[in-house]
Amino acid sequence: MKTSNLVLTLICVISLTCTHAKTGYFWHITDFHYDPLYTSQGDTRRHCRRADERGSSGHHRALGRFGDYSCDSSLELIESAARYMRTRHSENVEFVLWTGDIIAARYTGNEDDKYQAIRNMTDLLSRTFSSHFVFPVLGHLDPAPSESLTNLWMHWLPLEALQTFKYGGYYTIEQKQSKLRIVALNTNLFSVRESNSVQARRQWEWLDAVLDKATGNKEMVYIVGHAAPGSDSRHPYDMSSDANAKYLRTVRRHAKIIAGQFFGHLHADTFRVIYDNDRPVSWTFMAPSVSPHRDPADSSNPGLRLYKFDTNTGKVLDYTQYYLDLAAANRNVAEWTAEYNLTQYYGLHEVSAVSLHNLADKLQIGTPHETNIFHKYLRAYRVRHESSESCDGACAHQHFCAITCLEHVAYRQCVEAAASALAAAGDSAPLTMPLLNTVVIFFAFVIIMMN
Template identity: 50%
Template sequence: MSARQNDNIEFVLWTGDGLSHAARHLPEIRQLELLQNLTDLLGKTFSSQFVFPALGHDDPFLREELGKMWSRWLPTDSMKTFEAGGYYIIERKMLKLQIVVLNTNLMKHSDYEADAQKQWLWLDKVLHKFQRNGETVYLVGHMAPGSNERQRGPSTSSHTAYFDHHNKKYLEIVRKYAGIIAGQFFGHLHSDTFRVIYGDNGRPISWAMLAPSVTPRRSNEGMNNPGLRLYKFDKDTGQVFDYTQFYLDLSTVNPKENRQVEWQVEYNFSTYYSINEISPVSLHALADKFTQDNPQGNNVFYKYYKANSVRINNNPTTGCDSTCVHQHYCAITRLDYEAFRHCMQTAPSALSASSSLATRPVVLLVTAVAVAVSVIKLVR
């Protein structure tokens, strides 16, 4: 990415999990050494850009040590809140777009309840300030709200990222400030997918992108090839115009004796889905197409399903039955947990029949280092 786009890259979003699950059993000093290696690698690779890291659930919650490690990218004011709670804002002077990086780990662990409440108060305060000043914002974090679209079986707490009351609070905040939220960016699931959030009138008002991981994953939910994403956006307003997804095809790389690694363009969003903009309405319309046919006849879902695993799962007719298709749709469009469960119990045909915006119900990264990175490309 540095070789192809370095001059056009504005900043890099590092959405957490610099360590693997196994690394949690290592001494803290060793964990910090591993994260230091990644930090140095990103700093050397993107020497002219800022990298904005979010804490992943497998990263050590050593806020002071990590704050010092990432001080090359974080200004003094950001360091204060990061060391206090693992979250921060990047205020970009003279530009309309500001960046808010959340510590989503606080929403999943009962030990952090007091810190989570402080983060909500802080988030409401900074978003209110941005709203008052006529500014826009990106929300960035490791774990997205809602449910895992690839998790098979009955819905359980393992399918979700946040406690229910924190999930509801996140959706409440987004609804309140949807007018200034220009985009939401997450990692964690290792999959390529998106989310649509709806307002109290049932209309789509905000979107979130979940980018796949740089490292592969093998689990009960499936596997993925490594992926890396380049967004094209207006650096002043934050409007996202498009993105290009790059990937590494492990099936062609692993057998090679020389281990030559060649990343390829997997797809360009607007061309791939025949959509001329990234907006809540356009993403709602894209997800709605998943309910219109069965997997065998649904070319739109076929494309999405290939992208979801970064081209490891190429055939939904063998890897994804109608229940699987339905779960993807429900996870994308029903971020509230109760609404997701109700959606899963509702026949797809019924959802398709009531898919107009006016009648939409009120709802709303593993054997190695699990790093999800999004590169933001300046276009204006």
Template identity: 50%
Template structure:
């Protein structure tokens, strides 16, 4: 990425899980984080890196041997004093890009995954803090990126997996997304290893906001969750923060077993891949609606990209298709399961296409999104 785009890269979003779950030694886990930190610092010495904690990272949850303070010290080169203060408290922070009034909000989504009812209704006061930041951003007419390791909702490739956000946190979080959707111009997550997206609707089922989930940089090969390595480059309007496009890069491990740097290639470009005119919640909703068709070229493209073109052992049948559609459109876990149960009949017949144009628009795991400057007159 450094060779291809050099100094045009504005900043890096590092969405966590840099340590293998198999690494149990506390010192080795810190060294792993330090190694990735050093690599990013070396290759992107003039850019800011915005890291978030993955659920397998040291210090991700309270009570672990490694605390937030130790990791915050590793990342002091990127995080100013006020960001370090909130990171030390709960693993979250915000940084304002003053030149273009774009605010980066990095969340510790691991705190929302607990099912321990004895936990506070707002772990480390993160939700209250988020609400205050969004109120301030709204008053200051800022646009906002939300970055986290996990997004709320179900895993489209493992629907029986426990919810990534516990219900009591998911409801509050999504309520805030709906309230401030007009200033939230991007939500970026990793965690699932897969290439997918999510849509947030209002209570009248009108699309309000979207979330992009980038696949993991490190490959995985196990039943149901396999993927080639992927790396994503976003293009955005530096004046407004609006995402204009992204290019997904990958290595095809079937033809490049060693993963040589020269083997990285473009997998797809979002706007061209789906015929998008713009990247909005409405355009992504229109493409998700085509997933309900019994024969959908858009879904075929989506499914191929979902595992970064590492072909699954079996085709995606109607039940599989339902899982993907419901995961994309229902972020409430109980509503996701209701969607799966009720969508069977709808997906067994061809529905009418949406009106208008066809707009569609680890195990070392690091899902890195790179934002590329694109100025507009």
């Protein structure tokens, strides 16, 4: 009788625990780079805009209506992404993270034109997620915080968030029905130009206060922003050295309550691991852009990401990465497709700093198994864009450096060590174009910073 009562009690406890835990989803979309002037009759030499008939030689290739790797996004590309997102887990989507660079890099319109472009994208997302909150952050191409932007997004943000967003571009969202808090940063204030400004100092003070309060309230936190800490061959340094170091110290200090960090900006699919005394304590995911991307080494297709998480604790359980084969779409119709599922693709038992640290170790090409894992990573990094450029062991090491060495000095030493190893090998493993580009860009940037 006692045994049966114990079993019954255990069943009740397990049942209550399972019903209390709730699985939800959230989208992460980033880097629309919407260009209202894109046209399929455009010229890639003029950013896919209509050429001046008098000044055009007439020799340029045809463009697709869904965009081109050489240019920013067409409206039809972004509308196709919105239509697809509406079909996926719409009943269980809790919110949407929208991490900046809304308008095109080379959009030359005046301020009114830029706000109109942002308004058009806001209206599109409002229709797409009519019953969900979208949490936007500012990218480096977006306008500075203002009353105009505040009014544009006030239907998504509570009063407390609007007050800090209006003046600083940052805010926090307290989830009333769970212990998950969203902290949206203005990473533009971490740049070399802005890092010593009054607003930058206020954001640091605000961030410390918010994280201290979350610790006291036993809340878990998502940190959301445009540009992540660390370095990469596509963007050597987005944060000033001081801001980068301070951000990493902040994350280490509050690692126990940080359930995830989500950024965009790179137009690539990658991740970062943050260490404290060589122990992995936190992680960062960078989602690929909706905009297509062309780079001398690593171009990429448009991407969308859907996260699966525990809505009570904020623990990220998995994500599914979706992509659009842009070349195929322009030949026929836009068919967004599931590219991969994180845990299945890499064979992860969970999403954690330790599991991602172990994955990073496997990206250093050595055994055939490690080589296979790296090639899978590189395929994801490029969002299934086929590249004619190879990526050898030194190139793989550069990716490893970017993932595991987020301090600027540590990253530089890591990349230099790879170059030294090549030299010591007597050029038996010549520099591939990706690594050569990385080394040239990196040292050019160092020279500029020193001057």
